[in-house]
Amino acid sequence: MPPILRALESRNYRIYFAGQLISLAGTWMQQVAMVWLAYRLTGSALVLGVVGFASQIPILVFSAIGGVITDRFDKRRLLLATQALSMVQALGLAALASQGSATPAHLIALAFGLGLINALDVPTRQAIAVQLVDNKADLPNAIALNSFLMNAARFVGPSLAGFVVALAGEAVCFLLNGLSYLAVLLALLAIRLPAGEARKPPAPPLQALREGLAYAAGQAEIRASLLLVATTSFLAAPYVVLMPLFAREIFGGDARLYGLLLGCSGAGSLLGSAYLASRQDTTGLTRKVALAAPAVGVCVALFALSPALWMAVPVLLALGLTIIVTVAGSNTLIQTRVDNAFRGRVMALFTMAFLGVAPLGSFVVGSLAHAAGVRPTLVLCGLLTVAAGLAYRRRTAD
CATH class of the missing domain: 1.20.1250.20 (MFS general substrate transporter like domains)
Structure with a gap:
């Protein structure tokens, strides 16, 4: 691998990167389609703000608890759970939108639900990076490639969303995002992480949070x-x-x-x-x-x-x-x-x-x-x- 891609020499990170490459584009498609659907249903800037707030405020309130869970349990299994739940959320949006029964209340509730999932998913994805590279010296490169991937998805996802919404409607964007999680789930199932270091019994959750x-x-x-x-x-x-x-x-x-x-x-x-x-x-x-x-x-x-x-x-x-x-x-x-x-x-x-x-x-x-x-x-x-x-x-x- 060229130096700029050296983290991809690690099999686990290479597989994980490929899964994220597909899924992140779908995530951005859903974000754009969700905002567009909320605006189409209400024409209200207030509703747009509430939907955005509902998706992000759980991260502020609950991420600290998510970090405690991340340190207590197997990170790969946690990601399998959070990605599966995110897929269910996207498919639920697709079902509501395809039937024409989606309401602003549905969008706010589902956005809040996804925010709760992300409060655990995001710190777990950050923390697992060190386990995915064979050479710990490649960790900075892996983090930078994750950032590059996220910003590349910001270009591809919204453009695809605009095309798909105009051609087939918001429900198809939600469906494609739901299906894109299969790539991450398959990648997580394929990676093989080394046995973790022996750890002392975890402290009670509140004590772990304070620590x-x-x-x-x-x-x-x-x-x-x-x-x-x-x-x-x-x-x-x-x-x-x-x-x-x-x-x-x-x-x-x-x-x-x-x-x-x-x-x-x-x-x-x-x-x-x-x-x-x-x-x-x-x-x-x-x-x-x-x-x-x-x-x-x-x-x-x-x-x-x-x-x-x-x-x-x-x-x-x-x-x-x-x-x-x-x-x-x-x-x-x-x-x-x-x-x-x-x-x-x-x-x-x-x-x-x-x-x-x-x-x-x-x-x-x-x-x-x-x-x-x-x-x-x-x-x-x-x-x-x-x-x-x-x-x-x-x-x-x-």
Whole structure:
């Protein structure tokens, strides 16, 4: 394998990667089709917000418990269970949509159910990565390839969803997503993990949760990375929520321009993922993250102040790149430093910091933008992100 793909030399990771390649495209298809169906049924932006909130808030509330479960049980079997439940959820959506009986209440309930599943599934998928590579030195590459895969699916999935919805309706998107989980289930059944290390009997759940929190708080480098990811997710990531306003009201475009702007940040994310995958090890990665983190804030502020599209496009490219280097780079640093006994609980905290905090940030930033205006709000978010990045740089330099 070329160096950028060296993690694929491991049989288990190669099989798992192939299964994810198919399933993630289906996941993005379902997300787009679900939002479109909710809007078609109600025409309400409020319902769209509630559906998105319902799918993400369980990650913030329950991921810590999911991390405790991840550390107590076999990770492959947990993933078999969560992926099977996700498939049932997708097929249930397909059945409701095909019969024309889907209601906003159904969509909100199913979105919340999927969020509950993801509260266990996401930290487990993060924690199992170290078991899938034969050479532990390839772990940073595996994490970067996972990030690359996710961002590539962001391109393919929505495009396929738009075509399928226009041609055959939302139900077909949900059905295809449900069937795509078969690829992951077959991959999980095919991989052969080495016997785990002998572990002492697990502590009671609440004690295990407290121990995990104490461990993360007591490790200065892990604590700094988690705080950086949380602040980036809260302050910088919500720029995506405000993107339609820029596309239509500021730049005078339509849905095609909105897609272009999203595509620019997505292209930057792919470049950032490719850069991380090309690195041979984690030497100097802390310094790169410390440079990228304040750069995220600079890019957010520059995007807010962009006078025209010609400036916004390269800024969004840089913004997508710096966010991925910050978040995925922090993930890599945490994964290479965490004790295996606490891996599931710490990766649950990472999931909460990255995905769980996002809906809170979107709500706060969206409310502030409504009251004070889009440009001033994003400039403020950018400056606060710069401050958070500089604080991380100071902590890690000590």
